Amino acid sequence: MTNNNQDFIQRTESFLFGEARLMDDNDYQGWLDLWDQECSYWIPSNQEDYDPKLHISILYCDRPMLEQHIARLLEGKAFAQSPKSRLMRSVTNVMASQKGTTIDVTANFLVTGIRSHQQHSHAGRSEYQLRECDSGFLIQKKKVILLALDEPQDNVTFLL
Amino acid sequence: MRQSINYDDLVKPDAVHGDVYTDPDIFRDELQRIYANSWVYVGHESEVPNAGDFKRSTIGTQPVILSRDKQNKVHVLFNRCRHRAATVCQEDCGNSKKGFRCDYHGWVYGLDGALTIVPYEDGYENLDKSQLALSKPTAVDIYRGFVFASMPEPKITLQESLGAPTMAQIDYFCDLSPEGEVMVQAGAARLLYNGSWKLQMENSIDGYHPNFTHQSFFSTLTRMTGIRLDTFDGGSTAGIRALGQGNTHIDYASYNHESPRKEAKLNGLKSTSWGREYYDSMVSAYGQERAEDIIVVGGTHMNVFPNLIVLGQQVRTIRPIKHDKTEVELAPVLLKGVPDELNTERLRQFEQFYSPHGGGIHDDIEMFNRVQEGVQCTMDPWLIFQRGLHREKQLPDGTVSSQVTDETSQRAMWQHWLKVMQQND
Numbered sequence: 001m002t003n004n005n006q007d008f009i010q011r012t013e014s015f016l017f018g019e020a021r022l023m024d025d026n027d028y029q030g031w032l033d034l035w036d037q038e039c040s041y042w043i044p045s046n047q048e049d050y051d052p053k054l055h056i057s058i059l060y061c062d063r064p065m066l067e068q069h070i071a072r073l074l075e076g077k078a079f080a081q082s083p084k085s086r087l088m089r090s091v092t093n094v095m096a097s098q099k100g101t102t103i104d105v106t107a108n109f110l111v112t113g114i115r116s117h118q119q120h121s122h123a124g125r126s127e128y129q130l131r132e133c134d135s136g137f138l139i140q141k142k143k144v145i146l147l148a149l150d151e152p153q154d155n156v157t158f159l160l
Numbered sequence: 161m162r163q164s165i166n167y168d169d170l171v172k173p174d175a176v177h178g179d180v181y182t183d184p185d186i187f188r189d190e191l192q193r194i195y196a197n198s199w200v201y202v203g204h205e206s207e208v209p210n211a212g213d214f215k216r217s218t219i220g221t222q223p224v225i226l227s228r229d230k231q232n233k234v235h236v237l238f239n240r241c242r243h244r245a246a247t248v249c250q251e252d253c254g255n256s257k258k259g260f261r262c263d264y265h266g267w268v269y270g271l272d273g274a275l276t277i278v279p280y281e282d283g284y285e286n287l288d289k290s291q292l293a294l295s296k297p298t299a300v301d302i303y304r305g306f307v308f309a310s311m312p313e314p315k316i317t318l319q320e321s322l323g324a325p326t327m328a329q330i331d332y333f334c335d336l337s338p339e340g341e342v343m344v345q346a347g348a349a350r351l352l353y354n355g356s357w358k359l360q361m362e363n364s365i366d367g368y369h370p371n372f373t374h375q376s377f378f379s380t381l382t383r384m385t386g387i388r389l390d391t392f393d394g395g396s397t398a399g400i401r402a403l404g405q406g407n408t409h410i411d412y413a414s415y416n417h418e419s420p421r422k423e424a425k426l427n428g429l430k431s432t433s434w435g436r437e438y439y440d441s442m443v444s445a446y447g448q449e450r451a452e453d454i455i456v457v458g459g460t461h462m463n464v465f466p467n468l469i470v471l472g473q474q475v476r477t478i479r480p481i482k483h484d485k486t487e488v489e490l491a492p493v494l495l496k497g498v499p500d501e502l503n504t505e506r507l508r509q510f511e512q513f514y515s516p517h518g519g520g521i522h523d524d525i526e527m528f529n530r531v532q533e534g535v536q537c538t539m540d541p542w543l544i545f546q547r548g549l550h551r552e553k554q555l556p557d558g559t560v561s562s563q564v565t566d567e568t569s570q571r572a573m574w575q576h577w578l579k580v581m582q583q584n585d
């Protein structure tokens with residue numbers, strides 16, 4: 001059920017905008033802290049939906065794998081992000097609904113990055129399942145559907 | 161008329177001139193002398209499993225269609241209407257009952273390329289439709305599902321072109337399935353970079369770079385598992401091999417067979433119920449000795465000149481676009497007749513290193529971009545491929561072998577490239 005409560009929408013948006021800022025700032029640790037201890041993060045490849053057991057993904061990970069992914073980026077020797085991308089993204093078209101402490105959210109994003117003097121844009125839609133807790137929201141699930149999910153990718157090694 | 165290039169001046173036994181990565185004229189010669197003049201990998205049979213299935217591919221920069229007709233025969237068709245040259249197939253892959261229709265003037269071709277419909281045919285005085293099928297490469301041949309095509313009449317057969325050592329490696333890759341079949345049906349990652357296609361070929365069988373380009377991946381792995389991977393150390397017992405015809409191989413066989421690695425791998429596999437099930441099916445398919453060898457060696461890691469790489473879980477295709485632009489398609493395979501858990505585990509392993517958001521391949525791509533920029537400096541134009549030249553050995557099967565970090569593989573690739581490029585158009 002869509003909850004039109006203004007305060008609820010505002011809090012959800014403000015969480016997404018905060019997340020966007022952490023990703024734009026390449027703040028890997030700060031972004032990891034937004035995730036729940038049990039979580040799943042999926043960026044599908046080639047098509048929007050399928051069984052990830054028998055089809056590859058651009059990323060498909062649980063909490064331990066997400067930590068490994070972030071640890072590698074934090075080390076400073078991930079050369080595709082050394083130097084890092086300069087990033088700026090807009091998050092729009094936010095829709096959210098709440099059931100108990102669980103919030104389902106979808107939002108579109110457009111991220112522009114500059115690296116090695118080349119500017120690239122990537123568009124997509126993110127689907128979240130958030131959990132409300134004392135400190136605010138935590139990400140339980142996130143699925144990022146890139147517009148170019150079936151195209152040759154350039155450097156998309158920044159946070160999505 | 162441009163001056164013809166003297167290729168002898170560009171490739172030495174231990175060095176390569178920077179022009180081979182930057183000169184558009186050399187790229188044009190490559191398309192003609194390599195891609196339009198020898199066996200080239202087009203796709204895998206399993207990508208078009210059913211009658212009517214098709215997939216777009218390329219021979220060099222030329223668009224082709226891999227299709228399967230109603231008699232179950234696989235075809236390679238040039239994607240160019242014989243009338244006024246528009247492409248007749250737009251979708252990357254799919255299934256078509258009727259074949260391919262050119263949307264420009266409505267000419268229709270069958271799945272085997274035969275021209276079936278010409279609208280308002282009575283407007284032509286003498287149109288012989290049988291002479292106007294979609295063009296085909298002169299020869300198409302298949303080894304273990306890998307479809308190759310040769311535009312001119314091939315000077316040697318596909319089997320001669322691959323050679324026994326290369327076929328043995330493809331066998332290792334396919335025999336990981338107890339039914340001996342791999343299926344390229346799990347999607348693909350596609351990457352684009354601003355550099356020569358040869359940079360990807362050099363890099364795929366480069367055992368010197370992993371400890372440096374991929375140090376973030378390996379150190380993360382060490383933190384997670386407590387094990388430091390020493391495969392690519394200067395003293396590692398892993399090898400590098402030149403297989404003939406410019407085909408090359410990183411050889412983990414003896415390294416993987418060493419104790420306790422071998423036992424750890426087999427016992428690890430047998431510790432899960434699905435792993436045990438897989439092990440048993442492999443033993444009944446191949447006998448214990450060969451089954452354990454296949455499992456322990458774990459597939460292959462090889463280049464098939466000019467555009468196929470068979471590596472770990474994947475089939476990788478190189479698509480040259482320009483002298484400084486290349487697309488790479490990385491398609492992990494599913495093993496036929498194994499528990500889903502094994503295929504899933506292999507897909508997750510693939511993603512960790514090879515997906516566009518994973519921990520490995522983009523650091524390679526970063527290096528290709530850096531080489532393509534660096535090679536613009538022409539004061540000292542030679543790239544050095546000298547490593548291990550003094551210690552490589554010819555083996556009884558004709559292959560040349562050396563330590564894994566040696567540049568035996570790149571030297572073999574470049575010597576073959578030179579031989580092919582010296583042919584005149």
